[in-house]
Amino acid sequence: MKLVFDVEPLQQISKKLDELNQKIDRLENLNQKINKRSIKELASHCGVAELTVRNWITDGKIKAKRLGRRIFIEEEEFQKALSEVKSIKYKRN
Numbered sequence: 049m050k051l052v053f054d055v056e057p058l059q060q061i062s063k064k065l066d067e068l069n070q071k072i073d074r075l076e077n078l079n080q081k082i083n084k085r086s087i088k089e090l091a092s093h094c095g096v097a098e099l100t101v102r103n104w105i106t107d108g109k110i111k112a113k114r115l116g117r118r119i120f121i122e123e124e125e126f127q128k129a130l131s132e133v134k135s136i137k138y139k140r141n
Contacts, residue, residue, distance in 0.1 A: 084113075084120040104129070 087105075091098040105112045105119070110129045112121045 083123040085123060085126070087112075087119055087121070090121055090126060 085093070087098050087101045091101045094101070101110070101121075104110045105121070109132075110121055111125045112119050114120075
C-alpha cells in the first residue's frame with residue numbers, strides 16, 4: 049500500500065505563515081521606531097511637574113518634536129539628556 053500526499057496545501061500554508069511573520073516583523077520595527085512620550089508621561093515618570101519638563105525643553109536640555117499641538121519627546125533623547133545631566137552633576141562635586 050502506497051501513501052500519496054498532496055503537498056500543495058502544505059506549501060500554501062507555509063507561504064501564508066512566512067507572510068504573517070514578515071508582517072509581524074514590520075509591526076515590531078514600527079513599534080520600536082515610535083517610542084515617544086508626552087510631557088505629562090515624562091513628568092509623572094520623573095516625579096516632577098509638567099512645567100519642569102517644559103523648561104527642560106525650552107532650555108535645550110531635551111529635544112522635543114511637535115505633532116500638531118502636542119509635544120513628544122523620544123525615549124532615547126530623554127535617556128541621553130538624563131545621562132548628560134548626571135555626568136555634569138558629578139563633575140561639579
